[in-house]
Amino acid sequence: MSQPLLEVRDLSRRFGGLLALDRVSLAVQPGEIFGLIGPNGAGKTTLFNLISGVTPPSSGAVLWRGAAITGQQPHRLNRLGLARTFQNLRLFEGLSVLDNLLVPLQRHPRTSTAAGVLNSASHRRAERQRLDTAWQLLEELGLSALAERQAGTLAYGDRRRLEMARALATRPALLLLDEPAAGLNPAEKDQLCELIGALRQRHQLTVMIIEHHVPLLMRLCDRLAVLDFGVRIALGTPEEVRRDPQVIEAYLGTGTGGNAS
Amino acid sequence: MIDNGLLVQMLLGALLGLSVYLPLAAGQLSLATPAFYAVGGTLAALLSTRWSALGATASGGFPVPSLLLELVLGGLLAGLLALLVGRLVLRLQGIYLAIATIALVEIVRVAILNLPFTGGAVGIFAIPQPFATAAGYLLPALALLALAGWVCQRLEGMPLGRAMAAIRDDELAARCMGIDTTGAKLTAFVLSAVLAGSTGALAAHFLNTWNARQGSFDASITTLAFVILGGSRTWLGPVVGGLLLTALPELLRPVGDVRLVLFGLVILLGPVLAPQGLITPGLLERLGRWGEGGKP
Numbered sequence: 104m105s106q107p108l109l110e111v112r113d114l115s116r117r118f119g120g121l122l123a124l125d126r127v128s129l130a131v132q133p134g135e136i137f138g139l140i141g142p143n144g145a146g147k148t149t150l151f152n153l154i155s156g157v158t159p160p161s162s163g164a165v166l167w168r169g170a171a172i173t174g175q176q177p178h179r180l181n182r183l184g185l186a187r188t189f190q191n192l193r194l195f196e197g198l199s200v201l202d203n204l205l206v207p208l209q210r211h212p213r214t215s216t217a218a219g220v221l222n223s224a225s226h227r228r229a230e231r232q233r234l235d236t237a238w239q240l241l242e243e244l245g246l247s248a249l250a251e252r253q254a255g256t257l258a259y260g261d262r263r264r265l266e267m268a269r270a271l272a273t274r275p276a277l278l279l280l281d282e283p284a285a286g287l288n289p290a291e292k293d294q295l296c297e298l299i300g301a302l303r304q305r306h307q308l309t310v311m312i313i314e315h316h317v318p319l320l321m322r323l324c325d326r327l328a329v330l331d332f333g334v335r336i337a338l339g340t341p342e343e344v345r346r347d348p349q350v351i352e353a354y355l356g357t358g359t360g361g362n363a364s
Numbered sequence: 365m366i367d368n369g370l371l372v373q374m375l376l377g378a379l380l381g382l383s384v385y386l387p388l389a390a391g392q393l394s395l396a397t398p399a400f401y402a403v404g405g406t407l408a409a410l411l412s413t414r415w416s417a418l419g420a421t422a423s424g425g426f427p428v429p430s431l432l433l434e435l436v437l438g439g440l441l442a443g444l445l446a447l448l449v450g451r452l453v454l455r456l457q458g459i460y461l462a463i464a465t466i467a468l469v470e471i472v473r474v475a476i477l478n479l480p481f482t483g484g485a486v487g488i489f490a491i492p493q494p495f496a497t498a499a500g501y502l503l504p505a506l507a508l509l510a511l512a513g514w515v516c517q518r519l520e521g522m523p524l525g526r527a528m529a530a531i532r533d534d535e536l537a538a539r540c541m542g543i544d545t546t547g548a549k550l551t552a553f554v555l556s557a558v559l560a561g562s563t564g565a566l567a568a569h570f571l572n573t574w575n576a577r578q579g580s581f582d583a584s585i586t587t588l589a590f591v592i593l594g595g596s597r598t599w600l601g602p603v604v605g606g607l608l609l610t611a612l613p614e615l616l617r618p619v620g621d622v623r624l625v626l627f628g629l630v631i632l633l634g635p636v637l638a639p640q641g642l643i644t645p646g647l648l649e650r651l652g653r654w655g656e657g658g659k660p
Contacts, residue, residue, distance in 0.1 A: 155540055181542035193537035195530045206530040207541040209523030216551070219522030220515055226522065273542050 106169050108133045108277055108309050109154065109185075114163035116149055123149045125333040126163065131277070136303060136310045138320040138341075141330035142353060147313045148190055150330070151279050154311075155187045156180045182210065186275035188266040190282045190313070196255030200246060200265060203254050204237040207272040211236065240268045243305070244298070260291055264298075271306060278302075280312040284319055292316060296323050321345065329353065369498040370614050372570055375505035377610030379563040380583075381590035381602030382512050386556040388596050389516075389525070390549050391532035393458060395584035396446070396465035399472040400557040402579025403445055404438030404564030406476055409488040409574040411437070414481075426492035431504065431569060435562040442561025443554045450553040454546065469584055477576040487575025491568055501570045508566065509603070512559050516599035528552055593634040595641020604643050 107130035116124040124146045131137045139147050152158040154165055156177040165173045167183055195203050211233065218226040241247040244264045249257060254265060263283055270278055280299070284292045296319055303310055314320045320327060321341040329337040329344060331353040337344050344350055366374075380397055387394040411434055412420055418430040453464040476482045483489075495501055519525030527548040530538040539545050568574045586609070594605020612630060616623030634642075 157536065157540065177536075177539040178542050178544050181540055187540055189537065193534045195533040195537065197533050198526075198529055202526060202529070206526045206538065206543065209527060210542055214523065216522070216524050219524060220518045222518065230521070269541060 105132065107131055107166075108168060109311070110166040110169075111150070111154065112164045112166065114150070114153055114165065115161045116146075116153055116158065117161045123333050124153070124160075124330075127330070127333070127335045129328050129335060129338060131309060131311055133276075133309055134303075134307070135325040136299070136312065136323055138324035138327040139311065139313045139330065140315070140317060140320060140327060144332075145330040146333040147330055148281055149333075151187060151281055151311075151313065154180075155185060155279060181273050181275075184274070184276035185279070186270035186273045186277070187279035188263075188270050188281055188283060190285065192262050192266060194254040194257075194262055194265060194269070196253070198254055199250065200241070200252050200254055200257070201234075201237055201250045203265060203269050204240055204272045205233055207269055208233040208236055211272075211274055236272065240271055243302075244268045259286055263287070263295075267298075267302070271302065275306075275308065277309045277311065280310060280314075282313050282315065284314055284316050292319055295319075299323060366611065366615070367498070368502060370611060372498055372501040372505050373614075374607045374610045375502070375509055376563055376567050376570070377587075377590060378509055378603040378606035379505070379512060379559060380587045381594060381606030382509075382516065382599060383556045383560040383563065384587045384591045385596060385599060385602040386516070386559070387549070387552045388591060389519075389532065389599075390528035390552040391535065392454065392549055392553065393462045394465045394553060394556065395462050395588060396449075396468050396553075397556065397560045397587050398579035398581075398583035399465075399469040400442035400446060400560035401564040401567070401583070402469075402472050402476060402576070403442045404561030405568040405574050405578055406482055406488075406564075407438050407441050407561075408434040408565035408568040409491050410481065412492050412569065413488055413490065420492035424490065424492050426494040426569065428494050431494045431566075434565045434569075435504075435508070438565030439558040439562035442564070443558040446554045446557030447550070450550045454549050454553060466581060466584060469579060469581055473576050473579055476579070483575065485575065487573055487577075488568075489573040491572050491574060493572065494569060498570070501566070504566055505570075508562060513599060513603065515555070524548060524551060589631050589634075591641075593631065593638075593641060595638075595643045597640060597645050598643055598648060600648065601641045601643040605641065608642075 110130040112128050113126040114124055115122065115126055127150060139150065141147050149158065153160045156175050159174045164171055167185070172180060172183065195206060212229045214226050214229045238247065241250055244267060246261060246265060246268060249261060254262070257265060267283065284295050287295060299310060300323070302308060312320070312324070324341060326339060327341055327344045328335055329350050336349045336353060337347040380401060383397040412418055412426055419427045449468055453461060456464050477485060527538065527543045530543060531545050531548060535545055590605035590609050591602045593609060594603065595601030613623060613627055616626050
């Protein structure tokens with residue numbers, strides 16, 4: 104197997120007396136769509152928070168293309184090529200839709216603050232490039248008509264897509280999607296599924312996705328990992344995971360409602 | 365009713381309003397502006413009265429280029445202090461940052477009061493005058509305000525300003541989008557200090573005397589009121605707030621001691637009647653459309 108893009112080794116996180124993640128290990132290969140499922144409170148979002156640097160791990164290691172990145176600042180990790188969305192949407196609500204994309208685009212291309220204040224030719228050129236990229240992304244995600252709207256006023260589905268566009272604007276190699284289909288109706292879920300596949304192609308993405316809607320994940324993902332009470336109980340192709348007795352027990356045997364939301 | 369002296373004071377108020385606005389534009393409630401104002405003013409007062417190379421004359425005159433040099437030096441010293449202090453205090457958020465910056469204001473005030481060379485409680489007096497009348501100060505004050513306003517306006521269309529706005533909305537999301545939020549907050553804090561330091565240097569000459577009371581907790585609250593009344597969503601808000609609230613106590617002078625009550629009422633009712641402040645982006649947009657429509 105080739106070198107994984109992202110690898111977590113024995114990653115644990117303790118919140119007081121609660122062991123939210125218990126020595127989880129997994130590796131994400133370049134180009135794959137990797138699903139993460141599990142009942143509520145299984146530690147899926149905690150894992151995303153550890154990978155994206157939002158929360159430091161209690162122990163264990165995160166490796167990016169084989170090099171340790173454990174405990175680095177979120178903005179450094181993002182600059183390495185790791186972008187995420189949030190389960191409970193964290194847009195820049197007071198800014199316009201377009202500005203929500205121009206914020207992450209500030210590094211593509213980079214310009215100095217002095218050039219910006221003096222409105223130099225290089226700054227103006229960079230701004231045109233940023234605007235072009237922003238409009239392309241809006242076009243791609245079907246948001247161009249909303250460009251001037253304040254992000255906080257958007258409909259729910261549009262906000263979800265804006266969050267994805269904003270993450271894409273940072274030019275990630277790995278996109279972490281935290282429940283992108285939550286709150287969408289079945290038709291919208293289908294569209295989202297196609298969108299994620301298309302985005303992976305066009306942006307050469309590796310995708311890690313948390314989702315409660317199991318059929319969607321089964322269709323979308325190359326491989327899946329199942330978390331239950333902070334422990335990785337299964338890992339494999341959708342078919343393998345579907346037949347895993349531990350997974351069946353976690354979902355059906357305990358009745359914690361894995362299909363909720 | 366508004367003489368040149370009051371006009372200069374109003375412009376200085378607008379400058380201090382902008383100084384409070386800059387960190388606030390990045391979501392940081394800093395009340396440190398009076399500390400940096402005091403640092404800049406004290407430096408200018410010391411340099412112009414002690415350092416003869418700047419060219420103060422026996423009759424109390426002062427060359428304008430030396431004043432400009434002091435504006436730069438006052439800004440630099442305040443900026444340097446902000447750089448050192450900011451690394452520490454900007455780890456705090458919200459009200460805790462506000463309290464830490466109030467502490468900074470007090471530390472600077474007590475230091476200026478007790479240092480052996482800053483004149484104690486009396487302060488430094490007979491600061492030489494680059495201009496014969498108050499009207500002379502109008503030009504440098506306006507120029508400084510124009511420069512500060514221009515920088516603030518530029519910020520809105522460039523990465524640093526957008527990063528600041530993003531931090532104000534959601535700092536964690538900004539960090540996850542590759543923004544070095546510590547750096548952006550520190551830059552805003554230093555810019556704020558440079559502006560307050562230069563303003564202090566100009567104010568020291570204009571006021572002719574300078575002492576530790578210039579940078580006090582009262583001033584923290586007054587300058588914050590400029591921003592709250594004027595509005596913190598565009599840089600024009602604090603400018604308008606600074607101009608109005610500096611003029612108001614003077615304009616109310618004829619009504620006697622009731623003026624303080626009226627002044628308090630304005631500060632109280634302002635946020636109640638216009639929670640976003642007087643000047644909001646929406647208002648500017650309407651004005652812009654009206655302006656375009658009004659053209660022949």
